[in-house]
Amino acid sequence: MTQDTPAGHPSPASWAAVAVAWVLVGVPLLWGIVITFRKAALLFTLPGT
């Protein structure tokens, strides 16, 4: 089944659901990355770097 008809295209409302889903997984991941960078920031304050 090739969904190349307009009916096969995602509805505009579905993009809101996509945004919510990505925020739900993205926020914790971003939190983890920020904390990791805070820890790693020490490396960039080394003498001579």
Add this chain to the structure above:
Amino acid sequence: MAGLLDRERIIAPPGYNRWLVPPAALAIHLCIGMAYGFSVFWLPLSRAIGITAPQACPADAGFFQQLVTVTCDWKISMLSIMYSLFFFFLGSSAAVFGGWLERVGPRRAGVAAAFCWGGGFFLSALGIRTHQLWLMWLGSGVIGGCGLGLGYISPVSTLIKWFPDRRGMATGMAIMGFGGGALIGSPLADLLMRRFATATSVGVFETFLTMGAIYFVAMLCGAFGYRVPPADWKPAGWTPTVTRRAMVTQGHVHVHTAWRTPQFWMLWGVLCLNVSAGIGVIGMASPMIQEVFGGRLIGVPGTLADLTDAQKAQVATIGAAFAALLSFFNIMGRFLWASASDFIGRQRTYAVFFLLGILLYASAPSAGRSGSVALFAGTLCVILTMYGGGFATIPAYLADLFGTQFVGAIHGRLLTAWSTAGILGPVLVTRIREYQLDRGMPAAQVYNTTMYILAGFLGLGLLCNLAVGPVAERYFMAESELLALRGGK
């Protein structure tokens, strides 16, 4: 309840937005990725009885006594056996249950993974409460390990079918989550342990219960977010390349046939060697930067052995910061390299991993000798992107060679390469290190030989990758076989 989990119930309706599937996959992978962060529990657990300091077991306490003792604390070496259990059961369960996953669909497998991983945390919490190490190994290591395998492969086949135009990017997004799980889980566990710690408890029991509940709910949400595309679905406006590339098949190889092909075993070697080399570097990274640069890391002359305890503690903090930085590059590599493989091809992507890898592994000792922390750290960061990229690109490589019908199950079987590398890699690196130290080599130089040996691993991996060619026609399923299989679902 059973109907809710059936594959037929999760076939997406027309107009379903395929971009909803990667976050569902990420939700599961971000949870199981905490397996990498379990070391955050070792120190508190090593003083679960002594509370302020470890209560050492008698010198004559045997292995089995340590598993059931309630009077003395667990050693970190005993606790860290958990990693071997993780790797072993991840690969084994993925290999054993891969075929089942293809039959029942990703939702049922995702729910089973949630029960195993979340339930494993609860059983481990009981083990911590009663101070029974064997229960903790059984909970998180064995049952949780099976959850790792099921959760890891659950979205692979589905994502590849939803994104035939961007197979690498799609699986890269999910597998990036496995690398990112510890970035969330470790600081969360740290926060919770501090919150729950009292004068009579290190707070790990309550932390396991809380995290088990969080992971269980998050994984169920992910599993219920899975949708499979109808058979032969294609994105609107997309048509497969008319000029078929030799390394991208349009046919399908059955999982029971795939492992009989030389291509499967060449890819097994590719993954095993890439992972062994990467695990070697991950294990060595923190001590390596400390021993290679010593006092220079804190602006003090001298080697690590010349420093005071306070200075060594400062250097150790920098080592931990370096390990954190590497984990970030490991994650980024998963997404970026897998996405790049959609454009440059899987075989070329692995050729880059191995060729650039050999160059970087072999030049890491020179980067250390040059005295430049930035150059040394940069070299290892690029190496880690390729370690992560290796994991994330392999499902798309398999789909290109063997087709998409059984790619989840074939991927599951290939993950035994990861189990093998996860157990053999660290053992090999430790043995090489001990051998050299016994022969009187200075600690700072011990890593050089290890890096050259790991570069040799990559050389072998390159040969395996070069030996991968298109799968012979006789291995592909006949059209009637495929129709019968799809009709039977």
